[in-house]
Amino acid sequence: QVQLQESGPGLVNPSETLSLTCKVSGASMTDSYWSWIRQPPGKGLEWIGWIGFNDYSVTTKSNPSLGSRVTMSLDTSKNQFSLNLASVTAADTAVYYCASSPDGSYGVGYWGQGTLVPVSS
Amino acid sequence: QTVVTQEPSFSVSPGGTVTLTCGLSSGSVSTRNYPNWFQQTPGQAPRTLIYNTNSRSSGVPGRFSGSILGNKAALTIAGAQADDESAYYCLLHLGSGIWMFGGGTKLTVL
Numbered sequence: 432q433v434q435l436q437e438s439g440p441g442l443v444n445p446s447e448t449l450s451l452t453c454k455v456s457g458a459s460m461t462d463s464y465w466s467w468i469r470q471p472p473g474k475g476l477e478w479i480g481w482i483g484f485n486d487y488s489v490t491t492k493s494n495p496s497l498g499s500r501v502t503m504s505l506d507t508s509k510n511q512f513s514l515n516l517a518s519v520t521a522a523d524t525a526v527y528y529c530a531s532s533p534d535g536s537y538g539v540g541y542w543g544q545g546t547l548v549p550v551s552s
Numbered sequence: 553q554t555v556v557t558q559e560p561s562f563s564v565s566p567g568g569t570v571t572l573t574c575g576l577s578s579g580s581v582s583t584r585n586y587p588n589w590f591q592q593t594p595g596q597a598p599r600t601l602i603y604n605t606n607s608r609s610s611g612v613p614g615r616f617s618g619s620i621l622g623n624k625a626a627l628t629i630a631g632a633q634a635d636d637e638s639a640y641y642c643l644l645h646l647g648s649g650i651w652m653f654g655g656g657t658k659l660t661v662l
Contacts (some may be wrong), residue, residue, distance in 0.1 A: 475596065476590075476641050476653040492649035529617075533603040538643055538651070539607060541598035542597045 432456075432502040433458040435529050435543035443523075443550050449516040453529030453543060460484075460497045460507040465540055467503065467514045469525040477525075482512055554578055556644050559653035564632045564661055572657050573624040574642030580623035581644060587625035588643040589618055591636075592656075598641065602627060629659075637661045 439451035453465070464483035470476050480493030482503040493501040502515040516523060526545040533540025555653040564570035574589075575581060590604040600609040602618035605625065615630040625644070629636055642654040 455642060466651075475639075475656045476592075476643075478643065478651045478653055481607065481649070481651070489650070528597060533588075533600065533607070533609065536604045536607065537586045538603045539598075540600050540603055541592070542600070545597050 432524045433531050435531060435541060437529050437546040439527070439541045439546055441549075443519055443548060444552050445520055445550055446518055449514075449519050449527075449550070451514045451527055451529070451546065451548070454493055455484050455512070455513075455531070458531060459472040460505060460510060460512070464504065464537070466514045466530040466532070468528045468530055468539070469523075470528070470545075471522075472527045474480060474486075479514065479516075479527075481532075492551060496527060519550045521550050525546065554646055554652065556642065556654040557653045558640075558642060558657045560655065561658045561660070564629070564636075564659065566632060566634060566661055567612075568632050569628065569630045570632060570659065571621070572627045572635070572640055572642075573621065574626070574644065574654050576644070577623040581625045582620060583647070585644040587618060587620075589616075589625075589627045590641045590643070592639045592641065596641070601640075632661050634661050 434456045436454045452510040464481045466481040467479040482491045500517045528545045529543040530539045531541045542551045557575045562577045581606045590598040592598040598603040639656045
């Protein structure tokens with residue numbers, strides 16, 4: 432069973448970079464696609480992006496609405512992947528979830544428990 | 553800009569059957585959009601119910617089923633129970649590796 436656990440700061444200042452890491456157990460980093468999803472308080476889910484291996488090279492895709500603010504990376508030696516979101520504002524305050532694709536398919540099969548990241552000075 | 557559409561709210565009687573839908577503001581939904589469905593109760597992480605249109609995630613009861621109905625993806629809940637009262641979200645692949653969630657449907661069981 433795939434298990435995911437987010438970790439990161441409890442608070443981020445406006446204009447700074449939000450950084451989160453997701454620790455993975457129960458799966459190989461090369462066999463799935465790894466996603467980031469967020470949910471502002473009281474609102475719906477927003478897809479941020481995914482990272483994974485395609486033809487032995489790492490590929491990333493991110494939500495066009497977030498522009499170039501999103502950077503993702505993957506560390507197979509530590510079984511974890513990471514998200515950096517630059518130039519944050521209060522609108523980036525949300526519960527951030529890491530997730531993985533379903534077995535042998537696409538989309539989201541497994542979820543982390545989520546971590547609330549407030550953006551405030 | 554493409555938008556993924558869902559009914560904002562729906563209600564069903566206990567024991568009844570309800571079908572929630574997931575569409576595109578432009579175009580039809582097909583299996584090539586790999587529809588995913590999730591259930592979320594307040595304060596909890598979402599739970600995956602359905603992926604790849606109609607594949608049930610491990611541990612999901614058989615009364616949850618996914619399909620394509622006309623030009624939309626559909627989630628059908630048969631024999632609705634009180635603890636099915638939740639928010640339900642769909643996720644679609646729009647092409648080129650880009651995904652988008654629908655706005656969610658709040659289901660009431662009463």
